[in-house]
Amino acid sequence: MTQLRPDxxxxxxxxxxxxxxxxxxxxxxxxxxxxxxxxxxxxxxxPYGEEYxxxxxxxxxxxxxxxxxxxxxxxxxxxxxxxxxxxxxAATRRAAVQTALAxxxxxxxxxxHDDVIDGDTVRRGRPNVAGEFSADALFRGAxxxxxxxxxxxxxxxxxxxxxxxAAQRVARLTVPEATRSRLLDLIDRAVFVTAAGELADVxxxxxxxxxxxxxxxxxxxxxxxxxxxxGPLAAGALLAGADDAxxxxxxxxxxxxxxxxxxxxxxxxxxxxxSVTGKSAVGDLQQGKxxxxxxxxxxxxxxxxxxxxxxxxxxxxxxxxxxAAALEGCGARDFAERLLADxxxxxxxxxxxxxxxxxxxxxxxxxxxxxxGRAA
Amino acid sequence: MTQLRPDxxxxxxxxxxxxxxxxxxxxxxxxxxxxxxxxxxxxxxxPYGEEYxxxxxxxxxxxxxxxxxxxxxxxxxxxxxxxxxxxxxAATRRAAVQTALAxxxxxxxxxxHDDVIDGDTVRRGRPNVAGEFSADALFRGAxxxxxxxxxxxxxxxxxxxxxxxAAQRVARLTVPEATRSRLLDLIDRAVFVTAAGELADVxxxxxxxxxxxxxxxxxxxxxxxxxxxxGPLAAGALLAGADDAxxxxxxxxxxxxxxxxxxxxxxxxxxxxxSVTGKSAVGDLQQGKxxxxxxxxxxxxxxxxxxxxxxxxxxxxxxxxxxAAALEGCGARDFAERLLADxxxxxxxxxxxxxxxxxxxxxxxxxxxxxxGRAA
Numbered sequence: 001m002t003q004l005r006p007d008x009x010x011x012x013x014x015x016x017x018x019x020x021x022x023x024x025x026x027x028x029x030x031x032x033x034x035x036x037x038x039x040x041x042x043x044x045x046x047p048y049g050e051e052y053x054x055x056x057x058x059x060x061x062x063x064x065x066x067x068x069x070x071x072x073x074x075x076x077x078x079x080x081x082x083x084x085x086x087x088x089x090a091a092t093r094r095a096a097v098q099t100a101l102a103x104x105x106x107x108x109x110x111x112x113h114d115d116v117i118d119g120d121t122v123r124r125g126r127p128n129v130a131g132e133f134s135a136d137a138l139f140r141g142a143x144x145x146x147x148x149x150x151x152x153x154x155x156x157x158x159x160x161x162x163x164x165x166a167a168q169r170v171a172r173l174t175v176p177e178a179t180r181s182r183l184l185d186l187i188d189r190a191v192f193v194t195a196a197g198e199l200a201d202v203x204x205x206x207x208x209x210x211x212x213x214x215x216x217x218x219x220x221x222x223x224x225x226x227x228x229x230x231g232p233l234a235a236g237a238l239l240a241g242a243d244d245a246x247x248x249x250x251x252x253x254x255x256x257x258x259x260x261x262x263x264x265x266x267x268x269x270x271x272x273x274x275s276v277t278g279k280s281a282v283g284d285l286q287q288g289k290x291x292x293x294x295x296x297x298x299x300x301x302x303x304x305x306x307x308x309x310x311x312x313x314x315x316x317x318x319x320x321x322x323x324a325a326a327l328e329g330c331g332a333r334d335f336a337e338r339l340l341a342d343x344x345x346x347x348x349x350x351x352x353x354x355x356x357x358x359x360x361x362x363x364x365x366x367x368x369x370x371x372x373g374r375a376a
Numbered sequence: 377m378t379q380l381r382p383d384x385x386x387x388x389x390x391x392x393x394x395x396x397x398x399x400x401x402x403x404x405x406x407x408x409x410x411x412x413x414x415x416x417x418x419x420x421x422x423p424y425g426e427e428y429x430x431x432x433x434x435x436x437x438x439x440x441x442x443x444x445x446x447x448x449x450x451x452x453x454x455x456x457x458x459x460x461x462x463x464x465x466a467a468t469r470r471a472a473v474q475t476a477l478a479x480x481x482x483x484x485x486x487x488x489h490d491d492v493i494d495g496d497t498v499r500r501g502r503p504n505v506a507g508e509f510s511a512d513a514l515f516r517g518a519x520x521x522x523x524x525x526x527x528x529x530x531x532x533x534x535x536x537x538x539x540x541x542a543a544q545r546v547a548r549l550t551v552p553e554a555t556r557s558r559l560l561d562l563i564d565r566a567v568f569v570t571a572a573g574e575l576a577d578v579x580x581x582x583x584x585x586x587x588x589x590x591x592x593x594x595x596x597x598x599x600x601x602x603x604x605x606x607g608p609l610a611a612g613a614l615l616a617g618a619d620d621a622x623x624x625x626x627x628x629x630x631x632x633x634x635x636x637x638x639x640x641x642x643x644x645x646x647x648x649x650x651s652v653t654g655k656s657a658v659g660d661l662q663q664g665k666x667x668x669x670x671x672x673x674x675x676x677x678x679x680x681x682x683x684x685x686x687x688x689x690x691x692x693x694x695x696x697x698x699x700a701a702a703l704e705g706c707g708a709r710d711f712a713e714r715l716l717a718d719x720x721x722x723x724x725x726x727x728x729x730x731x732x733x734x735x736x737x738x739x740x741x742x743x744x745x746x747x748x749g750r751a752a
Contacts, residue, residue: 041568048572048598049591051579055571113536117529137584146582153493153578156532157571160489160539164567167540171547171560184547191540192417195431195533196424202529203427206522208513215425222424 022079023072029097030071030104034063058129059158063108065124070107070232071100077236077250080360095173096239099183102169103232105162110194110227112159116152117202118287130155179238186235190227197223204290216295217259225258246355253364256347260371263340266291270324285323286313292339293332302330344368398455399448405473406447406480410439434505435534439484441500446483446608447476453612453626456736471549472615475559478545479608481538486570486603488535492528493578494663506531555614562611566603573599580666592671593635601634622731629740632723636747639716642667646700647709661699662689668715669708678706720744
């Protein structure tokens with residue numbers, strides 16, 4: 001799933017801008033809450049044996065590694081729409097922090113299960129839960145098939161635990177019943193739509209679903225945009241008491257930016273610098289991932305050159321370079337980059353509304369522009 | 377995403393029996409709620425393509441197949457401790473139905489992920505989600521490795537969806553805040569402890585954890601007893617407003633019965649009649665499952681005869697029969713059957729308390745005795 005890296009250098013802004021300082025302060029609260037949660041779980045795991053403690057330590061590693069895009073979006077929308085300290089009361093602010101953490105936990109859970117599905121053992125440049133447990137099993141002489149089973153089982157359980165933890169956070173919010181119910185709707189929708197997108201992704205990769213370009217794009221939006229952007233923004237807006245029209249506007253923006261993120265990710269997956277992205281630059285090609293690049297290339301005469309190499313697990317560096325060049329030669333790279341730019345433009349256009357405070361619009365514009373930068 | 381009200385037609389029953397009829401009536405409400413949930417999800421899935429609709433249909437198949445042990449325990453404890461219609465108000469009764477459904481959804485989710493971990497494609501005598509999706513992929517020419525990926529991915533996602541649905545049910549209960557919070561604690565504990573047990577189970581099967589008999593027994597209790605018996609009984613008791621002492625008594629009973637239940641399952645896994653149980657009588661032996669039978673056998677001189685066959689995926693019918701006979705010959709079967717009987721006795725003893733209404737004690741005695749019957 002997506003590695004989102006918006007370059008959000010916070011501006012030093014005027015005193016009455018609704019709250020980058022609040023966002024930063026609350027992001028630190030999210031970190032503290034996460035640490036408290038993990039520490040408690042590591043302690044609770046002790047009576048269940050050292051392997052379970054190790055699982056929680058590995059879960060902690062995986063949850064600690066992110067860039068906190070989703071919490072930042074929850075909190076940016078929340079503070080941006082509640083006018084910072086002027087209207088957000090302390091209890092609602094605490095609820096926003098918990099909601100921000102819930103989306104981060106959901107993200108970590110999805111990454112864990114996505115990695116199991118993709119057979120990935122590395123995430124953010126380090127062994128993931130499956131990688132760590134599998135490697136340990138290998139060192140202890142378990143052999144490949146048992147090591148793989150041990151690693152994948154650990155990662156499935158780790159994802160289950162974080163998925164459940166996300167729902168628990170929202171369930172326990174001390175906000176009015178109606179607000180909690182709507183937040184539960186949002187997180188429910190995030191899980192439902194992401195699962196749909198993930199299934200479509202695997203369906204494309206295994207050839208079980210047709211791989212026309214529109215299918216690839218809607219898969220992209222479902223798999224990433226809902227839980228990464230639309231959901232978090234809508235949750236923040238809801239907690240700020242924003243109008244439904246604002247929530248809808250943010251959802252539309254979120255879908256566009258989410259697709260842009262994924263397009264950026266697809267481009268990084270072929271043209272990115274592994275040492276910078278922490279993501280393998282051959283993984284997508286070896287796994288036969290049905291990205292926009294591939295969907296475009298299929299419709300060109302160059303496909304005959306690409307097909308024999310695409311999805312092979314034994315790609316050499318030279319093969320990878322040939323594939324990347326072929327995808328560029330057939331126009332797929334250009335197409336994906338243009339499509340990305342179009343989505344960014346449309347997302348920024350969606351922000352052009354008197355309903356949106358200008359400071360929040362600025363933040364979200366920078367988020368959208370960050371999608372272009374990252375593909376470079 | 378609809379939440380329909382259960383149709384609580386009041387049964388015509390004797391005035392003060394604390395309610396087997398109520399339990400049966402509410403179990404029918406659980407079924408209706410489940411059907412409503414599945415129907416809504418199948419509809420909601422339509423915009424996301426036919427594969428996602430098929431996933432929900434397969435989820436429905438898997439969720440429909442159970443014996444409803446967990447809902448029955450929730451409702452038996454609830455009605456048994458609230459004295460039937462005399463004290464249970466309609467709103468709390470609806471909450472009990474929702475809680476009963478939550479535990480059933482949790483169960484279905486765990487089965488789905490457990491099957492992925494075990495590589496099982498059959499459950500209750502029929503293809504499970506992974507089996508159905510894999511077989512479909514094979515028929516469509518996907519080849520084995522893609523078919524397996526498709527099936528396992530579908531099952532991982534299906535489990536995620538039901539795990540989340542379980543948490544949503546509890547989160548949305550319209551009960552006092554403190555009650556909901558304690559119910560959230562219970563389901564959180566169920567997920568936490570079950571994951572610990574499942575990890576220990578895989579650890580034993582892959583040789584990553586020591587396999588002494590006490591480890592096998594505590595794994596058994598963690599993997600099964602908490603979410604299957606202790607949790608559901610505690611939840612029903614809590615909704616009935618029972619004392620903490622009763623909740624503790626039921627938790628103790630639950631742990632004993634849960635172990636008995638798993639011991640019965642282990643015995644069925646070797647000595648059961650496949651046509652009756654719907655469970656393969658070779659699966660456990662082929663998968664190298666570290667059951668009590670095996671843990672006992674390891675400590676005997678017969679292990680040298682058992683070890684070469686145990687965990688082999690190519691066991692013939694003759695091999696299986698030899699293994700079963702060897703496990704009987706070394707005393708493992710006797711030992712497991714005695715241990716099962718001891719757990720059943722201890723569970724029934726735990727019910728001997730003036731705090732427990734006799735009708736509920738009778739029901740739970742029958743549940744405990746049922747663990748012995750099923751191993752026959």
